[in-house]
Amino acid sequence: xxKEKDDYRGLTNAEVEKSLKENGPNVLKNKxxxxxxxxxxxxxxxxxxxxxxxxxxLSAFIGEKADAITIIIIVVMNAILGFIQEYRTEKSLEAxxxxxxxxxxxxxxxxxxxxxxxxxxxxxxxxxxxxxxxxADCELxxxxxxxxxxxxxxxxxxxxxxxxxxxxxVFMGTIVLRGKGTAKxxxxxxxxxxxxxxxxxxxxxxxxxxxxxxxxxxxxVMVFVCIVICILVTLMGILRGQNKYEMFLLGVxxxxxxxxxxxxxxxxVALALGVSRMLKRNALIRKLPAVETLxxxxxxxxxxxxxxxxxxxxxxxxxxxxxIVNIEEFEAKNLELIKKALVYCNDCAYDFKQNNIEKxxxxxxxxxxxxxxxxxxxxxxxxxxxxxxRIFDIPFDSNRKMMSVVFQEGNKKTSYVKGAPERIxxxxxxxxxxxxxxxxxYEIKRRVIKQVENMSYNxxxxxxxxxxxxxxxxxxxxxxxxxxxxxxxxxxxxxxxAKDAVIKCKMAGIRPVMITGDHKNTAFxxxxxxxxxxxxxxxxxxxxxDSLSEKELLSEINKLSVFxxxxxxxxxxxxxxxxxxxxxxxxxxxxxxxxxxxxxxxIGVSMGISGTDVTKEASSMILLDDNFATIVSAVExxxxxxxxxxxxxxxxxxxxxxxxxxxxxxxxxxxxxxLLPIQILFVNLATDGLPAIAxxxxxxxxxxxxxxxxxxGESVFARGLREKILLRGSLIGICTVLxxxxxxxxxxxxxxxxxxxxxxxxxxxxxxxxxxxxxxxSIFEINILTxxxxxxxxxxxxxxxxxxxxxxxxxTVFHTVPLDLGQWxxxxxFSGTISFINSIxxxxxxx
Ligand code: ATP
Numbered sequence: 001x002x003k004e005k006d007d008y009r010g011l012t013n014a015e016v017e018k019s020l021k022e023n024g025p026n027v028l029k030n031k032x033x034x035x036x037x038x039x040x041x042x043x044x045x046x047x048x049x050x051x052x053x054x055x056x057x058l059s060a061f062i063g064e065k066a067d068a069i070t071i072i073i074i075v076v077m078n079a080i081l082g083f084i085q086e087y088r089t090e091k092s093l094e095a096x097x098x099x100x101x102x103x104x105x106x107x108x109x110x111x112x113x114x115x116x117x118x119x120x121x122x123x124x125x126x127x128x129x130x131x132x133x134x135x136a137d138c139e140l141x142x143x144x145x146x147x148x149x150x151x152x153x154x155x156x157x158x159x160x161x162x163x164x165x166x167x168x169x170v171f172m173g174t175i176v177l178r179g180k181g182t183a184k185x186x187x188x189x190x191x192x193x194x195x196x197x198x199x200x201x202x203x204x205x206x207x208x209x210x211x212x213x214x215x216x217x218x219x220x221v222m223v224f225v226c227i228v229i230c231i232l233v234t235l236m237g238i239l240r241g242q243n244k245y246e247m248f249l250l251g252v253x254x255x256x257x258x259x260x261x262x263x264x265x266x267x268x269v270a271l272a273l274g275v276s277r278m279l280k281r282n283a284l285i286r287k288l289p290a291v292e293t294l295x296x297x298x299x300x301x302x303x304x305x306x307x308x309x310x311x312x313x314x315x316x317x318x319x320x321x322x323x324i325v326n327i328e329e330f331e332a333k334n335l336e337l338i339k340k341a342l343v344y345c346n347d348c349a350y351d352f353k354q355n356n357i358e359k360x361x362x363x364x365x366x367x368x369x370x371x372x373x374x375x376x377x378x379x380x381x382x383x384x385x386x387x388x389x390r391i392f393d394i395p396f397d398s399n400r401k402m403m404s405v406v407f408q409e410g411n412k413k414t415s416y417v418k419g420a421p422e423r424i425x426x427x428x429x430x431x432x433x434x435x436x437x438x439x440x441x442y443e444i445k446r447r448v449i450k451q452v453e454n455m456s457y458n459x460x461x462x463x464x465x466x467x468x469x470x471x472x473x474x475x476x477x478x479x480x481x482x483x484x485x486x487x488x489x490x491x492x493x494x495x496x497x498a499k500d501a502v503i504k505c506k507m508a509g510i511r512p513v514m515i516t517g518d519h520k521n522t523a524f525x526x527x528x529x530x531x532x533x534x535x536x537x538x539x540x541x542x543x544x545x546d547s548l549s550e551k552e553l554l555s556e557i558n559k560l561s562v563f564x565x566x567x568x569x570x571x572x573x574x575x576x577x578x579x580x581x582x583x584x585x586x587x588x589x590x591x592x593x594x595x596x597x598x599x600x601x602x603i604g605v606s607m608g609i610s611g612t613d614v615t616k617e618a619s620s621m622i623l624l625d626d627n628f629a630t631i632v633s634a635v636e637x638x639x640x641x642x643x644x645x646x647x648x649x650x651x652x653x654x655x656x657x658x659x660x661x662x663x664x665x666x667x668x669x670x671x672x673x674x675l676l677p678i679q680i681l682f683v684n685l686a687t688d689g690l691p692a693i694a695x696x697x698x699x700x701x702x703x704x705x706x707x708x709x710x711x712x713g714e715s716v717f718a719r720g721l722r723e724k725i726l727l728r729g730s731l732i733g734i735c736t737v738l739x740x741x742x743x744x745x746x747x748x749x750x751x752x753x754x755x756x757x758x759x760x761x762x763x764x765x766x767x768x769x770x771x772x773x774x775x776x777x778s779i780f781e782i783n784i785l786t787x788x789x790x791x792x793x794x795x796x797x798x799x800x801x802x803x804x805x806x807x808x809x810x811x812t813v814f815h816t817v818p819l820d821l822g823q824w825x826x827x828x829x830f831s832g833t834i835s836f837i838n839s840i841x842x843x844x845x846x847x
Contacts, residue, residue: 010107010125019121026120026136026188028195039086043079052252070813071253074681081689086268102613104135107182112349112362124185130395131592131612132176136185137192140168143181145394150174153193175614177592180347180395211292211645211716215263226258229660236667246677250663253677257684258660260652267645270696274641282624283634284608290620293602294638296584296712297510300631301574301601303588304516304523305461306365306610307628308530309492313365315373316460319451320486321433322444327373337432338486341465342370343384344407345416347395352382364396366463369490392474398517398591399567404479406471413471415478420519420565421452421487424464428484440484452487456521459529460489494530501629502531509708510635512628513578515563515571515587523564533561542566545573553577568593575600584712586631588623589615602712605631639709640700646716648695650725651772655687655765657729662736662761672750674740674757676815683758686800687765690793698773698787719775728768731834736761739830743823755805755816756827762801764831766794771835776846778839 011019044050052075060068102117105127112127117135120126128134128146140146140163147159148170159177162170170183172192189195234251238244271292275285285291302308315327320338348367354360360378361368375381388409396403402419417424425448431440438444452462466482505512512532516523520541527533538561545553545566557577563570568591575597578585587601588594590611595618598604606619607626616622623630659680666674675683710718717725739760743753769790770779784791804810806818819827 009110011121011123012109016108016119016121016124019123020119023121023188023191025118027118028190028192036083036087040079040083042086043082044075049075049256052256056249070678071681074678074685077685078689102133102135105129105132111351120185120188122185122188126183126185128170128176128181128183129612130176130178130180130397131590131614133613133617134170134172134174134176134183136172137187137194138170138183138185140170140181140183143179143183145179146170146176146181147178148174149177175592178395178397211267211642214716215267215649219260219263223259226255226656226660229664230255230258233663233667237673240670242673249677250673250680253680254660254663257680257688258656260656260688263649263652266648266652266692266696269693270641270645270648273697274637274644278634278637279624281633281637282608282627282630283637284622284624285620285634286616286622287620290603291638291641293584293712294586294621294635295642296709297586297603297635297638298709299511299513299578299583299585300505300628300635301513301515301571301578301585301587302628302631303590303607304514304518304526305492306590306607306626307588307623308498308514308532309494309526311365311492311610311626313369313461313490313492315369315488316491317455317489318373318486319448319455319489322447324451324455335486337467338465338488339374339384340407340414341416341418341467341485342463342488343374343381344388344390345403345405345418345465346370347393347403350378350381350385352378354378357381365492366461366490370463370488373488392478394476394479399569399593401517401567402479406474406478412469415468415471415482416465417467417479417482418463418465420517421448421462421464422565424466424482425449425484427479428466428482430482431484432486437483448484448487452519453521455487455489456519457525458489459491459522459525461492461518461522463488463490494526495627495629497627497629499530501632504632504636504705506531508635508639508705510632511561511583513561513563513574515566515574517566518564520564523562527562538562539564542570545570550577554580557581568597571597572600584709586635588631589619590626591615636700636705639704640698642710643701643704644696644698646721646775647698647772648692649716650721650728651695651765651769652688652692654725654729654732654768657725658732658736658761658765659683661730661733662757665733665737666740669737671737671740672753674737674754675761676754678814679754679758679816682800682804682814683761683765686762686797687769690796691766691769691790694787694790694793695769695772697789701774701776721775724775728834728838732761732764732768735764735830735834739826742826742830748823749817751815751817752819752823755819756823758816759801759805759819759824759827760830762797763827764834766797767831767835769794771838776842778842778846779835780839780843 052071056068056071103114104117104120105112106115106120107125107127120136126135126138128143143163146162148162149159150171153171153174160167162168163181172194230251233254234247237247237250271288274291275288278285305311317324317326318338320335346367348361348363348371351360351362355378357372357375357378361371371381375384388407390405391408391413392406394404400419400423402417402423404415404417406413406415417427425445428440430437431444455462464487465485467485468478468482471478502512514523514527514532520539524533524536524539533539538559540556540560540563542563542565545563548556553573554577558581563574571587571589571594575585575587579602584602586603586605587597588605588607589598590607592612592614595614598606598615599618603621604619605621605623606615608622608624609626611622621634662674666672736757740753740757743756770782770784773782773787804814805816811817
């Protein structure tokens with residue numbers, strides 16, 4: 001603001017507390033709380049479950065009371081598992097909503113702080129900047145050039161000038177398009193204009209994940225197939241003269257076990273858990289479907305300043321009087337005018353209570369770096385600023401790439417302008433040389449441009465300064481016929497982690513692309529240092545993009561890795577062109593003008609620290625640390641999550657196929673039923689729940705970032721998964737029936753044969769779950785302990801199995817018998833052989 005903060009003190013804590021009590025929080029609608037009882041009850045809201053319960057009650061009446069009670073217990077336990085999955089999902093989504101809640105920059109207790117907009121109260125003082133969504137209805141008390149988009153309220157898309165003609169009211173939900181200002185909150189919450197319309201945009205969108213939708217459609221087909229098979233199994237049993245009620249119960253139990261009702265829920269859990277893992281790595285996901293798309297990303301377009309670089313700027317060199325000086329020599333040379341231009345024409349906010357200049361400055365790093373270059377303490381800075389006052393300003397704008405102020409000292413009004421050298425040079429008619437003002441002729445201009453080239457080749461970010469005296473009018477015309485003063489060259493080193501992230505991207509078949517408003521040479525120097533590009537042929541500037549037609553840009557785009565001196569409008573063209581070339585594009589943005597490009601990208605990425613509200617709202621992911629490496633981590637997580645979803649789909653479907661096939665084969669070959677209804681339900685409980693969830697949190701495969709991104713339209717069953725499921729499911733079914741028949745062959749009782757079949761079915765699934773951890777590596781190559789949850793889940797399932805066959809009470813409930821060593825060998829032979837052969841096959845294939 002260039003304004004001393006002492007002018008505004010703001011409310012005290014006590015005043016805020018009192019007002020909050022009187023006016024309530026600044027929210028439009030009370031957030032709906034999820035009812036946990038409802039979530040639990042919804043677990044029973046399933047047609048098949050109702051049929052099962054009805055069948056159970058029926059069988060209780062005909063005498064099988066113990067069976068009925070056990071079935072009900074199993075149904076309730078299944079519901080508890082389902083509840084836990086959904087509860088976790090709701091919790092993570094709620095946490096995300098709170099994190100993505102709108103914020104406000106408020107002045108309280110004489111301090112500027114960023115708070116959750118919910119806690120704003122009337123009379124609070126807030127700071128408004130371009131890109132902010134205004135958090136409450138306010139009255140402007142200071143503001144220059146404030147342009148506000150009120151389309152949300154009025155439908156009128158043309159921006160409205162505020163602070164002129166007495167128009168000082170700004171409203172909740174509208175967006176500051178340009179300018180800065182300070183405003184006093186007048187109304188909050190439902191009392192605002194927006195509250196009257198009560199039409200709040202929820203900050204988190206609950207869009208359905210495309211994968212979940214596809215799986216839901218697949219689920220419907222599977223329900224149909226399962227029901228047909230179950231009816232067949234039931235009818236064939238009845239035809240063979242078996243008890244009708246028993247066969248009915250068997251059919252329904254098989255349907256319950258075979259239908260992968262948990263699949264869609266586990267997808268959500270896997271996505272939600274992935275989202276919280278991403279959050280730990282500083283990537284906040286706003287739209288769940290983005291997690292899936294992240295894994296397909298083939299191009300990451302990233303801003304330079306602050307994302308690839310540290311945003312830690314220091315002025316290194318100053319050019320004036322046709323010579324370059326290091327900043328340390330500057331005082332000796334004592335050129336007051338460049339100091340005035342860069343310090344008066346500056347949007348930092350100051351806290352003069354702090355002695356330490358580092359702590360006293362708040363604002364854009366470019367701006368603070370310029371002040372720090374000239375001042376080491378706040379006292380001298382305050383004296384310098386108190387020589388006059390700012391009476392007009394045009395804030396920095398990344399389209400114009402410059403800013404201007406009019407500063408009044410006594411009666412003297414001087415305009416100071418600073419910005420990208422090309423923009424300043426084209427507006428200058430004269431140049432200051434020593435004490436003389438000379439015409440800015442071709443020869444001198446050429447020398448100045450050469451200096452800019454040299455500085456930017458050395459990766460310095462250049463800001464030029466100019467001025468005019470005796471300003472009379474206030475407007476953009478103060479930027480005409482300027483007198484050139486000099487250039488400040490700033491260093492902003494690359495982030496140390498960015499280089500590794502670029503290498504990781506390249507190995508993963510992802511192309512990193514730099515998009516920056518900075519000079520071509522500065523951009524190239526940094527991109528080269530980071531490994532983003534090798535030659536200058538990969539660099540294009542905004543002006544060149546303008547001169548290319550749509551078709552020409554398309555033919556060039558895949559060769560380019562750096563776009564320099566671009567404006568936000570170019571970003572949109574770049575995203576569109578990359579997308580047309582069948583790329584899946586992630587694009588970063590911070591300023592208000594970046595929002596369209598961020599929205600257009602497959603993955604719109606906004607900056608948590610420097611980003612504006614509008615860009616955050618347009619994005620599907622927020623980088624809490626503004627760091628490029630975080631995007632790469634998020635892509636890695638996205639790939640891991642998708643892989644894990646494939647893992648448990650493979651596991652669940654092949655196991656369920658195995659269960660259905662066991663019963664189906666037995667019935668078409670006129671065998672005794674190998675499993676009783678209660679045993680089928682047990683298999684479902686022991687194998688479907690915990691192991692599948694544990695697969696959802698499997699750590700990534702070692703080479704997850706060494707393969708190309710998958711294509712976006714790819715089916716979840718692509719790359720051989722369908723065949724794997726069909727083959728493995730059939731083998732599980734066949735082996736279970738063979739184990740059952742072997743028991744019969746050795747003359748064992750029907751109960752023993754059923755226990756052997758039960759154990760074979762459970763054990764083959766529990767072995768298969770480890771195979772599902774990798775599509776390429778055999779069990780021998782995977783370290784089983786890297787997923788302790790899975791080991792734990794399998795141990796729980798095995799203990800459950802042992803409990804129902806070795807505890808006498810359980811034996812009566814589940815109709816099982818204890819197995820001896822010989823029988824266990826039979827079980828392990830039939831359940832382990834396929835896993836063993838499969839692992840040997842994978843192992844040999846790789847050799
Ligand atoms: P990126 O898009 O990677 O963040 P950037 O921050 O360099 O790049 P802009 O902020 O649009 O892009 O800046 C473009 C140019 O405008 C800079 O190279 C510099 O010359 C000039 N500039 C940047 N900040 C200011 C400022 N606060 N005042 C005046 N000129 C500025």
